[in-house]
Amino acid sequence: CSAGDYMTDSGCQQCGENAFSGDGASSCTSCPDGKLSAAGSTSEDDCEYAPCSAGDYMTDSGCQQCGENAFSGDGASSCTSCPDGKLSAAGSTSEDDCEYAPCSAGDYMTDSGCQQCGENTFSGDAASSCTSCPNGKVSAAGSSSADDCYYAPCSAGDYMTDSGCQQCG
Secondary structure (H helix, E strand, C coil): CCCCEEEECCEEEECCCCEECCCCCCCCEECCCCEECCCCECCHHHCEECCCCCCEEEECCEEEECCCCEECCCCCCCCEECCCCEECCCCECCHHHCEECCCCCCEEEECCEEEECCCCEECCCCCCCCEECCCCCECCCCECCHHHCECCCCCCCEEEECCEEEECC
């Protein structure tokens, strides 16, 4: 029998899926564990791992899950790193899974990552915007709460009240 077939009492038969044979074989050899082949395969080289699903990539020993901060689509041979500054869980399946880490207090999220809140504003953890200090109060850039807002010192001829500076007199 030719390669891909084997000899039986009734003549040559084609090897089934996930098996192979060489010329003159009396039986077919199964593909190694986890590998597949088409019917009539002629050598172990015809046995291949099934394509990996999204979130995994192909190695010499089969599919492996992509690590944190990387992703892959169906049938990938490698993982793609998330863009700079973005993070993802292990097994991520697309760049859409890559996100910036939440911002710390005093910063806010933009399309390009965390930015520091400007003067006279503040933000808490994981903010998407900064909040203005109340009632004319001021604060340093990067302030993290309303408690960081204060009234600027009064000018000569003014005095401080609960609502800000008032003119003497």
